[in-house]
Amino acid sequence: xxxxxxxxxxxxxxxxxxxxxxxxxxxxxxxKAFVVKEGKKRKCYVLEMxxxxxxxxxxxxxxxxxxxxxxxxxxxxxxxxxxxxxxxYDAFGLPAENAxxxxxxxxxxxxxxxxxxxxxxxKRLGLSYDWxxxxxxxxxxxxxxxxxxxxxFFKKGLVYRKKSSVNWCPKCKSVLxxxxxxxxxxxRHDDVDVEIKSLEQWFFRISxxxxxxxxxxxxxxxxxxxxxxxxxxxxxxxGTEIFFEINSEKWAVFTTRPDTLFGVTFLVISAQHPxxxxxxxxxxxxxxxxFLRKIKSTSEKDNINLEKEGVFSGSYAIHPLxxxxxPIWIGNFVVADYxxxxxxxxxxxxxxxxxxxxxxxxxxKLVVVPLDEKLSSNTLKxxxxxxxxxxxxxxxxxxxxxxxxxxxxxxxxxxxxxKKTVNYKLRDWLISRQRYWGTPIPIIYxxxxxxxxxxxxxxxxxxxxxxxxxxxxxxxxxEEFVNTKCPKCGRKAKRETDTMDTFVDSSWYFLRFCDSAxxxxxxDKKKVDYWMPVDQYIGGAEHACMHLIYARFFCKxxxxxxxxxxxxxxxxxxxQGMIHGEDGFVMSKSRGNVVNPSDMINKYSAxxxxxxxxxxxxPDKDTQWSTNGIESMxxxxxxxxxxxxxxxxxxxxxxxxxxINKTIKELTNEIENFRYNIAIIKLRELFSEMEREExxxxxxxxxxxxxxxxxxxxxxxxxxxxxxxKNFVSLADWPVCDEKKIDEKFEEMDKNFEKAIExxxxxxKIMKEKGKExxxxxxxxxxxxxxxxxxxxxxxxxGKEIKVFAVNDKKKYDPENKSGKxxxxxxxxxxx
RNA sequence: GCGGGGAUGCCGGAGUGGACAAACGGGAUGCGCUCAAGACGCAUUGGCUCAGUGCCUACGAAGGUUCGAAUCCUUCUCCCCGCACCA
Numbered sequence: 001x002x003x004x005x006x007x008x009x010x011x012x013x014x015x016x017x018x019x020x021x022x023x024x025x026x027x028x029x030x031x032k033a034f035v036v037k038e039g040k041k042r043k044c045y046v047l048e049m050x051x052x053x054x055x056x057x058x059x060x061x062x063x064x065x066x067x068x069x070x071x072x073x074x075x076x077x078x079x080x081x082x083x084x085x086x087x088x089y090d091a092f093g094l095p096a097e098n099a100x101x102x103x104x105x106x107x108x109x110x111x112x113x114x115x116x117x118x119x120x121x122x123k124r125l126g127l128s129y130d131w132x133x134x135x136x137x138x139x140x141x142x143x144x145x146x147x148x149x150x151x152x153f154f155k156k157g158l159v160y161r162k163k164s165s166v167n168w169c170p171k172c173k174s175v176l177x178x179x180x181x182x183x184x185x186x187x188r189h190d191d192v193d194v195e196i197k198s199l200e201q202w203f204f205r206i207s208x209x210x211x212x213x214x215x216x217x218x219x220x221x222x223x224x225x226x227x228x229x230x231x232x233x234x235x236x237x238x239g240t241e242i243f244f245e246i247n248s249e250k251w252a253v254f255t256t257r258p259d260t261l262f263g264v265t266f267l268v269i270s271a272q273h274p275x276x277x278x279x280x281x282x283x284x285x286x287x288x289x290x291f292l293r294k295i296k297s298t299s300e301k302d303n304i305n306l307e308k309e310g311v312f313s314g315s316y317a318i319h320p321l322x323x324x325x326x327p328i329w330i331g332n333f334v335v336a337d338y339x340x341x342x343x344x345x346x347x348x349x350x351x352x353x354x355x356x357x358x359x360x361x362x363x364x365k366l367v368v369v370p371l372d373e374k375l376s377s378n379t380l381k382x383x384x385x386x387x388x389x390x391x392x393x394x395x396x397x398x399x400x401x402x403x404x405x406x407x408x409x410x411x412x413x414x415x416x417x418x419k420k421t422v423n424y425k426l427r428d429w430l431i432s433r434q435r436y437w438g439t440p441i442p443i444i445y446x447x448x449x450x451x452x453x454x455x456x457x458x459x460x461x462x463x464x465x466x467x468x469x470x471x472x473x474x475x476x477x478x479e480e481f482v483n484t485k486c487p488k489c490g491r492k493a494k495r496e497t498d499t500m501d502t503f504v505d506s507s508w509y510f511l512r513f514c515d516s517a518x519x520x521x522x523x524d525k526k527k528v529d530y531w532m533p534v535d536q537y538i539g540g541a542e543h544a545c546m547h548l549i550y551a552r553f554f555c556k557x558x559x560x561x562x563x564x565x566x567x568x569x570x571x572x573x574x575x576q577g578m579i580h581g582e583d584g585f586v587m588s589k590s591r592g593n594v595v596n597p598s599d600m601i602n603k604y605s606a607x608x609x610x611x612x613x614x615x616x617x618x619p620d621k622d623t624q625w626s627t628n629g630i631e632s633m634x635x636x637x638x639x640x641x642x643x644x645x646x647x648x649x650x651x652x653x654x655x656x657x658x659x660i661n662k663t664i665k666e667l668t669n670e671i672e673n674f675r676y677n678i679a680i681i682k683l684r685e686l687f688s689e690m691e692r693e694e695x696x697x698x699x700x701x702x703x704x705x706x707x708x709x710x711x712x713x714x715x716x717x718x719x720x721x722x723x724x725x726k727n728f729v730s731l732a733d734w735p736v737c738d739e740k741k742i743d744e745k746f747e748e749m750d751k752n753f754e755k756a757i758e759x760x761x762x763x764x765k766i767m768k769e770k771g772k773e774x775x776x777x778x779x780x781x782x783x784x785x786x787x788x789x790x791x792x793x794x795x796x797x798x799g800k801e802i803k804v805f806a807v808n809d810k811k812k813y814d815p816e817n818k819s820g821k822x823x824x825x826x827x828x829x830x831x832x
Numbered sequence: 833g834c835g836g837g838g839a840u841g842c843c844g845g846a847g848u849g850g851a852c853a854a855a856c857g858g859g860a861u862g863c864g865c866u867c868a869a870g871a872c873g874c875a876u877u878g879g880c881u882c883a884g885u886g887c888c889u890a891c892g893a894a895g896g897u898u899c900g901a902a903u904c905c906u907u908c909u910c911c912c913c914g915c916a917c918c919a
Contacts, residue, residue: 225836229914232835237918255919268919306917331917338918345919351833352917425918544914615857617845622912624844628858635871636857678846681856751851759884761875766883799864799874821884829884 015641017605017714024717025123033728034077034128036084038530044081045531046073047510047570049539049547050088050135053114054095058121059587060579060613060625061540063597067610068576068619068674069538070127071710075671076535077128078706078734084531085128086513088135089115092143092502097437101469107437108465111138121598126606126713128730133516137505142512143439144460145522146504149554150442152561154453158205161451164430165272165336168197173472175199175434196272202432202441202498206553210234210424212567213552222573223620229544235425240409242344242418244317246279246328251317254339254423258412259404262393263346263367265357267317267328268310271295272336279328281314288313288330295332308333308356320417321394321408331356339423347383354383367392368401429550431501436467436474438499446486446493455487461495473497506547507554510534510569522563529565537570540578548573574674577622579613584624595625607712608634614676614711636684637712643691644705644719650695658743659689660700665737667707676711683707692793698723703735749788752825756789757797763831764800777802780812780819780828789827 048069073085096107153159239256291311310331347357412418442454467474475497486493515523555569581593612633670679709716720729805812822828
């Protein structure tokens, strides 16, 4: 067994992929093959979502992502575009800080190590980045501009501070992200309940752009499902705002069903409503407080089917039209920051209200009834949500409820008791984090002047390196950082110790790539105007509602400030699928099914890995790793290399010319649409054809190498160089299809040829079963079809001696007159 | 619950009205090469039948449209993903 393996290994060594890869990677870098500048040429900006550099290094998912992008970038470059294809690192974030707490390694060092490791591994994949533009978001050169934009936003009121309920772990002494709360417990302390704390937080007013974000998403060339996810996330709903009088003050509620206004039997205010206590009567206070305490411990959303609960506030509202007294309840199911945080409850026509009314024995009043069915408030089993005719609604009775919506809204507007409104689910973006490893928020608190923005000239506010980890936010315990002077009055003041959400970093990094070394401004507008928008963005679908909305928001806000001219950052988006482990499960350390790209490169070469990853399935689909798959792909790559080394140049046959031009045409289209798997199949087919040819034209061979170079750039460069080409194949012109050379007759010939082989084999099989030994096969072909039947090829495929005659050949050997059986496309066969 | 996407041969996965028993790859089997194994080449890989033919059964299930359906329509089952009390 050992012997065999050793032998195999030495055989594989015939092609020294490692050497070839190193050679070309170094040459690309040395000759600045992929370095770009603005110019007159048509541009194409290809970008992959930049990674968070984790210490565990690159995994195949990353590799897959970058390979998809690299193939596209190479393709566009060869097509003559000026391709901007950069790489950077989303380097701030929690894992680095947690590592610091756990292992005592400074986040900066941790991150730098991780980045170096990423770069090294990425280079080995043969990715054609313009490395000179690299960004690390943890560099002050970068995050300075986060602070700069923050100040701009602040000036224009796009940033504000407000009290908000956040997840707080008393043991970490820090706010947690929603993702860090599991079943109401802290992710690091599973015995500690997360508290909901009301804290002053910084927000970006993304809701200002809700409508535009919604409108523009439809125009994007993005996967439909991502667009739909964003639409749902923004969640526009049109309805009516209605004012109820409470303690002689007007309180608004939002409804999409103004037609049911007469069915309102109570109001429900959110338990998290900031003005809740104003409507709680003294005698109900105790009960309410107890209720609030109770829901606090179950406040996490992890409870999927939370039982609706509530308590009476003691107050009443006055119905705007009937002037009836309506009790106000406090409920756990009303969202505080949507609409006005208070709803009008119509138990007859809303399932949630219905359940609440049943539980607390509140009246149910039908106001819309279907025509074909008799309903009664007493026997109602569930809320009636359908359309129908109005009842119990004074002058609106007998109207269709759909009409009544309009009429009631108008009536309210006349009396100034309501108005048409639009509401969005999209909330303002909470950006403050009580964490160290992020961009310091450039705000100062002065006892006299209050909240004061830092002066632009004082940027960057540098993150101090010497801090203590493990006790809440390390910034707040760093005296040197915290204590400062007020930029306005010069008195003693304190710095904001919150840092920005790292999604701020990734909201504009694609702009910085256009001018990454600029130290005067975040980027030169001219350069950004040349490169933007990103023509092709590539990344996973998990960012559908976070990064992709934030970045769109930033782009629009920066447009309004005059920094950029485009309204949308990413013109076209491609979502790659997930690569699962060989066992079908998501790759994870604990499962032990993780595949490391570098190991695969060592074992099978970068070109094999690249080719394999994009050939398994359509790149947008989830797939499974397969050892067999990459092994056979490696064999294929080796075979290509070996065959191409000894190929004979001359004149291509008409047939091969037809084939290669057809392949060029199809491949171009497949690549443009990310059907790489199909492209590879076509390339394989072309290669098989090539193997059959005695000789081919050098230019046709060149075309093949060019197409191959997208997937296997290293061996392609090597082969390209060996045929005497001076420049890089990576920078060569993409082959153009010569339509005139495509001749469908060859397809027809192939089909007939394959059919004939099938027929012969069938006959041979039958003869064998009958015990007859066959040595020779004779084929009788129509004279004009004879070029389609190559004796040598036939003999190879059948494994017998074979002779091909034209049917009109006088000298043919045909003892049983089988030539008479020959038909167009179907030769006669005789065996003996 | 709402929204989106799927279900294809031993497996992965193409294919969106005829040229489909269905690309391509993997696996398996057989043959060739070889002392032998690997590698390589060729063939087979739904069933029956047969000198290259013909038939049947098949693309989640059941119906329908059509001269004709894996492909279009309807209903159902199952799987995946996203959102989740948004009034």
